[in-house]
Amino acid sequence: MLYRLWYYVRETFTSLWRNLSLTLAAILTVAISLSLVGSSMLIREGAARATAQFQEGVEFIVFMRADATSDQDAAIRTVLDTSPAISGYGYVDKEAAYAEFQQLFSDKPELVESVTAEIMPPSYRIVPANPDAGNVAEMARQFGEQPGVKEVATATDAIRQIEDFSNRVSQALLVAAVVLVGVSALLILNTVFTAIGARRQEIEVMKLVGATNWFIRIPFMLEGTIHGLIGAALAVPALFVVDQRVLAYFQESDAVPLFRGFAVPEGFVWDTSIWLLIIGGVVGMIGSAVAVTRYMDV
C-alpha cells in the first residue's frame, strides 16, 4: 500500500517537473483567479458589515421643526415609545445637534459661525425593528406627514450607495474570477493532456499488462489537483494583502466616512482561504479528470 502511494507521488511529481512551464502557467492562473474570487468575497462581507454597523442599526432620522410645539413633540415621542415597529431611538436636542454640526464642519469656521444652537433642529434617531430598506422608506414617509416634523432623512441612501458600490466591485471581480477560473480549468486540462501525451507509451504498456484504469488515472488527477491547490495556496497571502491594504484603506479613508465599518474579521479571511483551497482543488481535479477521460479513453 505504501509502495503504491509512493508510486503515485513519484509519478505525479516527475510529471509536474517535466512540464514545468505549463505547470507554472496553470498554477499562476489559478492563483490570480482565486485571488479575485477571494477579494470579491471579502468586499461583499465588508460591505455587509459596514452597512450593518452603520450608526448601530439601520436608522432614519426625524428632524423636528425648530419651532415645533411640545405637544407635537410629545405626539412623536408617544408613537416611538408604543409602536412595535420601532426597536429603539435616541433624541438629539438642539445643543447636541449644534455640537455635532461644529465637529462635522470644523474645517469651515465661517459656516459654523453662521448658525446658532437655536436654529438647529432637534431630531430623533430611530432604529426600526425591521431594517429592510423598503420598510424604512415607508416609515420615513409616515413620520414625514406628522405635524411639527421638518423632514425625515433615511440612512438608506447612504447604505444603498455602499451596497451599490460594493456590489458593482464584487460582481465585476466575480465575473472576471469566473472567467479566469474557467481559463484555469482549461489550462490545467491542457497541462495534464500534455503530461498524458508525454507518457503515451507508458500508458499503452500499462493498459496492455493490465493496469487498472484508476491506477493509470490517479497520478494525472493528482497532478491537476496539485496545480489547483498550489494556486489556491498562493492566493491566500494575496487575500491577506487585500484585507490589510485595500479594506484598511477604506477604513482609514476620511473621504468616505461610511466606509469606516468596512472591515472583516481575520477569521473570515481564514474561512475564505479554506474555501479557496477547496475551489482550487476541485477545479484542478475536474480539469484533469476531463483531460484523463477525454484523451486517454480509460
Added chain:
Amino acid sequence: MIRLEGVSKVYKGDVVALRNATAEIQRGEFVFLVGPSGSGKSTFIRLLNREEVADEGRITVAGKDVGEMSSWKVPYLRRQIGYIFQDYKLLPKKTVFENVAFGLEVIGRPRHAVREQVPAILELVGLSRKADRLPDELSGGEQQRVSIARAFVNRPLILLADEPTGNLDPATSVGIMRLLDRINRSGTTVVMATHDRGIVDSMRRRVIELDRGVIKRDESQGVYE
C-alpha cells in the same frame, strides 16, 4: 482456453477483418496464425485481448466471455494474457530491469515480488547481465527478449505474439522461437501471428490460416502453405 464462435469484425468503411470465425484453442497449445497482410491476424489477436470488440459471435478466454465483460474487468483479463509485438514497445528511458519491473509495478505487485521475479525472468530470457542497460543499447533480438520477459513475468496463462520476429534476422528469430517454445512447454498457451515461413515450417505446430478474414485452414501440425 480460447474459443471463438462465429466471430465477425468489420471496421469502418466495410473493411471486413474477420468473418464468421470459429476456432478452439486448448490449454498449452502453440498456434500460428498465418496469412497475408490484412487477412485478419492482428484483429484475431486484438479481439482476444479485448483491444477490439467483436461485432458478432462469442469469444471466450480463460472461461470468460470477453465481449460481455464489463470494462473494469478488462485489466484483470489482461493480467492473464502476455502480449508481445513486432516493435517491442519498450520504454526507452527505463533500463531492462525497470522495463520488466514496470509490468509488475503497475498491476500493484508488492516490491518484494518485483525483486524476486524480475531477476528470475531475466535469467530465463538470458539477459541477467544486461539488466542495467537501456533498450537502445541492446540488439533487436535482446530487446524482444526484454519484451517477452515483461509479458511473461506475471506468469500469464496465454501469450499473444503479433509478428514477434518481424524485425529480426533469421538467426536471431530462431533464438526467440526457442524461447517461446520453452515458455509454451511450461504450460502457457501461445498464439503467434507471423509471416515467417521458415519458422512455421520448422516448428510443425498448429496452423490457422486466414484469408480476407475467413479461416481457410486449421491444421494440427501444419506448414505455412
